Amino acid sequence: MPETQETVLEINLDALGHNYRYLTSKIRPETKVLAVVKAFGYGSDAVAVAEELAQLGASYFGVAYTSEGLVLRKGGINTPILVLHPLPANFDLVVQSCLEPSIYSEKMLDGFIAYAEKNNLKEYPIHLKFNTGLNRLGFSENDVATISEKIKATNAVTVRSVFSHLAASEDLSEKNYTEGQLEKFRSISEAISQLLGYRPMRHTLNTSGIINFPESQYEMVRTGIGLYGFGNNVSENANLRPIATLKTVISQLHEIQEGESVGYNRAFKAPRRMRTATLPIGHTDGISRAYGNGTGWVTIKGKKAALVGNVCMDMIMVDVTDIPCIEGDEVIVFGEKATAEALSRAIGSIPYELLTAISQRIKRVICRK
Numbered sequence: 075m076p077e078t079q080e081t082v083l084e085i086n087l088d089a090l091g092h093n094y095r096y097l098t099s100k101i102r103p104e105t106k107v108l109a110v111v112k113a114f115g116y117g118s119d120a121v122a123v124a125e126e127l128a129q130l131g132a133s134y135f136g137v138a139y140t141s142e143g144l145v146l147r148k149g150g151i152n153t154p155i156l157v158l159h160p161l162p163a164n165f166d167l168v169v170q171s172c173l174e175p176s177i178y179s180e181k182m183l184d185g186f187i188a189y190a191e192k193n194n195l196k197e198y199p200i201h202l203k204f205n206t207g208l209n210r211l212g213f214s215e216n217d218v219a220t221i222s223e224k225i226k227a228t229n230a231v232t233v234r235s236v237f238s239h240l241a242a243s244e245d246l247s248e249k250n251y252t253e254g255q256l257e258k259f260r261s262i263s264e265a266i267s268q269l270l271g272y273r274p275m276r277h278t279l280n281t282s283g284i285i286n287f288p289e290s291q292y293e294m295v296r297t298g299i300g301l302y303g304f305g306n307n308v309s310e311n312a313n314l315r316p317i318a319t320l321k322t323v324i325s326q327l328h329e330i331q332e333g334e335s336v337g338y339n340r341a342f343k344a345p346r347r348m349r350t351a352t353l354p355i356g357h358t359d360g361i362s363r364a365y366g367n368g369t370g371w372v373t374i375k376g377k378k379a380a381l382v383g384n385v386c387m388d389m390i391m392v393d394v395t396d397i398p399c400i401e402g403d404e405v406i407v408f409g410e411k412a413t414a415e416a417l418s419r420a421i422g423s424i425p426y427e428l429l430t431a432i433s434q435r436i437k438r439v440i441c442r443k
C-alpha cells in the first residue's frame with residue numbers, strides 16, 4: 075500500500091517544539107514569546123500549532139486580521155491574541171472575542187476609545203504600533219504626545235504594549251538602518267512610558283531580529299517563520315526544522331515518444347523517449363505556474379523529478395525517466411530535506427510565500443516525528 079492516499083500537508087509538532095526551544099534559547103528566560111500564527115499559521119494549521127505553542131509556553135499569539143483571531147478562539151485558544159491589522163469595522167468582533175487590537179493611526183485610536191467608552195469597557199488592552207522605518211503601518215514619533223494625552227484622558231483603554239516592526243532584520247548589510255530603527259523605537263517607548271506614567275511591554279524583534287539583534291528583545295519578541303522552520307539564512311535554516319511536508323502520489327505514468335508534447339499549450343516537446351508522472355496537485359493548490367517547464371521539481375524515491383510543461387489547475391507532470399517508480403508511489407513536493415526554501419528560491423520567492431500559498435483544499439495532517 076502506498077503511504078499517502080492523496081495530497082496532504084503534514085504538520086510535524088515535534089519539529090515545531092524543536093524550533094520553539096531553539097528560538098527561546100536565543101533570548102532571556104523571562105522574555106515573553108508572541109507566536110505569529112497569521113495566514114493559517116503560515117499555511118499550516120493555526121489552531122493545532124497554537125495549541126502546541128501554548129503548551130510550550132507562548133504568552134501571546136499574533137494574527138493579521140480579526141477573523142483569524144476568531145478562528146483561534148473557536149478552536150479553544152484562551153491565550154491573549156494581538157490582532158496586528160484590525161479594521162475599525164470589526165471592533166465589535168474584536169471585543170466580543172477578547173482580542174487585543176493593534177492601534178496604528180489616530181483615527182483608529184479615536185474610534186476605539188469612542189467604542190470602548192460607549193460600551194463601558196474598563197482598561198481594555200490595546201497595543202500601539204509605531205512606524206520606525208518600514209513605512210507600512212503605525213504612528214510616527216511625532217504622534218507620541220497627542221496619543222498619550224488621548225489615552226490618559228480615558229479609563230476605557232490601557233496600553234498593554236508598544237511595538238514596531240523591522241524592515242530588514244535578516245540583512246546584515248542593512249545593520250545601520252536596523253540600528254536606527256531600534257534607536258527610534260527605544261526613544262519612542264521611553265517617551266510613551268514617561269507620558270502615560272506606566273510601562274507597557276515593548277516588542278520589536280521578528281525571527282531574524284531575535285537571531286541578529288537579541289539585545290533589543292525587551293519584554294517580548296514576535297516570531298513567525300522561525301517557528302515554521304526557516305531562519306532567513308543558510309546557517310539558521312540548518313538549526314531549524316521545517317514543520318510542513320507537502321506530499322502527494324503518482325496518479326499515472328506515461329511513456330512519451332521523442333517529439334511528442336506534454337500538457338497545455340504543448341509547452342514541452344520531448345527531446346527523446348521519456349517517462350512522465352502525473353501528480354494530483356496544481357496551481358490551485360499553491361504551486362505557481364512559475365514552477366513549470368523545468369523551473370521547479372519534486373522528490374520521488376529520494377531523486378529530483380523536474381516539472382515538465384505548464385502547471386495545470388489540478389495537476390503537474392514531472393520527468394521520471396530515470397527514476398524507477400510506480401503509480402501510487404509517494405512524492406514529496408517539499409519537506410525537511412527538499413525544503414520550501416529551496417523550491418521557492420527557484421522562482422525568486424521566499425518560503426513565506428510558498429507556505430502560505432498552499433490552498434485550503436489540501437488536507438492538513440498533524441503528526442509528531
Ligand SMILES: *Cc1c(COP(=O)(O)O)cnc(C)c1O
Pocket residue numbers: 110112158239279280281282296297298299300
Ligand atoms: C508577520 C509579522 C511578524 C513575524 O515575522 P517573521 O519574520 O515571520 O518572524 C512579526 N511582526 C509583525 C508585525 C508581522 O506582521
